[in-house]
Amino acid sequence: MKNLNIGIMGCAAIAERSMIPAIKEVDGWSLVAVASRTVEKANQLAVKFDCDAVVGYQKLLNRDDIDAVYMPLPTGLHYEWIIKTLQAGKHVLAEKSIAYDYNSAREMIDLARSKNLVVMEDFMFQYHSQHKFVFDLIGKGEIGEIRVFRANFGFPPLAKGNFRYDDKIGGGALLDAAGYTVRAVQFILGDDYCVKAANLKYDPETGTNIYGGAFLDNGSGISAQIGFGFDNYYQANYEIWGSKGKIIVDRAFTPKPDYSPTVIVEKQNNRKEYKMKPDNHFVGSIKEFRRAIIQLDTENHYRQVLAQSKALDDIRKLSAK
Ligand SMILES: NC(=O)c1ccc[n+]([C@@H]2O[C@H](COP(=O)([O-])OP(=O)(O)OC[C@H]3O[C@@H](n4cnc5c(N)ncnc54)[C@H](OP(=O)(O)O)[C@@H]3O)[C@@H](O)[C@H]2O)c1
Structure with missing residues (x-):
């Protein structure tokens, strides 16, 4: 090797x-x-x-x-x-x-x-095996046709002086937290989608954006909603709502290597919780870097990064400061 x-x-x-x-x-x-x-x-x-x-x-x-x-x-x-x-x-x-x-x-x-x-x-986070489990459920038609995707990633305020409050070196919740939710949206909407509406809230003291949300769609009838921030109650989840059911991924972005995340499937009169195996997504990422x-x-990485960067630009543009 x-x-x-x-x-x-x-x-x-x-x-x-x-x-x-x-x-x-x-x-x-x-x-x-x-x-x-x-x-x-x-x-x-x-x-x-x-x-x-x-x-x-x-x-x-x-x-x-x-x-x-x-x-x-x-x-x-x-x-x-x-x-x-x-x-x-x-x-x-x-x-x-x-x-x-x-x-x-x-x-x-x-x-x-x-x-x-x-x-x-x-x-x-993409390299955690829980997402493959979700894609397999969707592929088997478990929740029917997908209608709406929702993702949230946010956490309480950080210590003063953290670089995330400094715009000059790329601070802000948009680059720090929204990126996760946009990347998760791409699981379902692919790389060719639009940001239709967005909101960013700026902290008057630092001038940095600290929370926000957006509505995205790819013209196929599936829409996506995201929420993000670092002045928020902790959330790191996504939800896929289909014609016959719903999948909830409770700890989508930050499962620690020894943690068993839960994937919930809800259908009419039926709710199942699946405990996932612990997985180290940092190991997954460095393996993928080596493979690439x-x-x-x-090219797949580049398409995803370009779509994500464009979406983050569009959220910035569509949000009035
Ligand atoms: N993938 C993930 O799960 C994950 C999780 C957390 C953070 N991150 C990302 O990882 C990066 C680092 O985050 P962190 O929380 O680990 O930050 P951190 O501990 O503050 O580290 C940032 C490092 O950048 C270097 N640096 C150079 N110029 C700097 C400047 N002007 N201000 C501050 N640091 C400067 C410093 O290294 P030296 O002093 O040694 O030069 C510093 O240790 C960020 O891009 C963040 O978004 C990723």
Whole structure:
């Protein structure tokens, strides 16, 4: 099996908690280095995960023993560092949301294509096996024809000073939370759909959007509604309403690797709860990144990222500030 060497750009909480352990678990990946803006953070993670410490992101890119970079930086820094990573001849897995807007997503994808490299967004929730269970139920006609899709992702306020409140580096609930719900909408509506109406609420103190909602449709008679935010009671679910029944995925976006999520199927006079097996979607994502690199198979990812970036742009445009 061809081995791929990976470096981490930024000692983010998500890298330490979830992605580096996943990288260490998957065959065919070797963790070579972690890079930080500060020597203390680089050293702390390097010792913990037994790899080199690098101070400064460009120094990571200058190394010729790295094939790919995992980039858990705030979204507003992705464009600069994804372009530099691709120019350095390395594949990149960037945290969600990968792009601030459609145009920058397009530019990153075009550069990756021209260099036969992979740029992938780490929307890990999609790789949880519970969604395959849901698609199989729909395929078997369990809930009849689909009428409406609804997804919600939101959580209570974050600590002051969190980068998600800083618009200059891509903060806001639209890029942070709505991206999940839009990506889930694409499970059902595909990549060719429109945002018909949207609402974004801005925090007067920081000027950052903190919650909102949207209505989407793809012209086939199926519509979708999303709700998102980080000034909200916790929700991370989706619901598919059909002509004969309804499927509810209770913990759609954030099931921990040891958690058994519940999928509920409701029909006339009948309600069934299915306990899903625990699954590590971070492992699923890093496996998919490897597969995409080895097979240079990216067009599906690119279609999804472009549709998602356009939808997020449209939500921004349709919402009066
Ligand atoms: N896929 C998921 O399940 C998931 C879950 C949570 C978060 N995320 C995404 O992962 C990314 C990181 O989130 P996190 O919660 O882990 O954040 P975090 O702990 O604050 O980490 C962000 C890292 O970015 C680097 N950075 C560079 N410039 C920065 C700046 N101006 N301000 C703040 N940080 C800066 C820092 O690394 P150094 O100081 O080491 O350079 C910092 O540790 C975000 O894009 C977020 O949307 C994904």
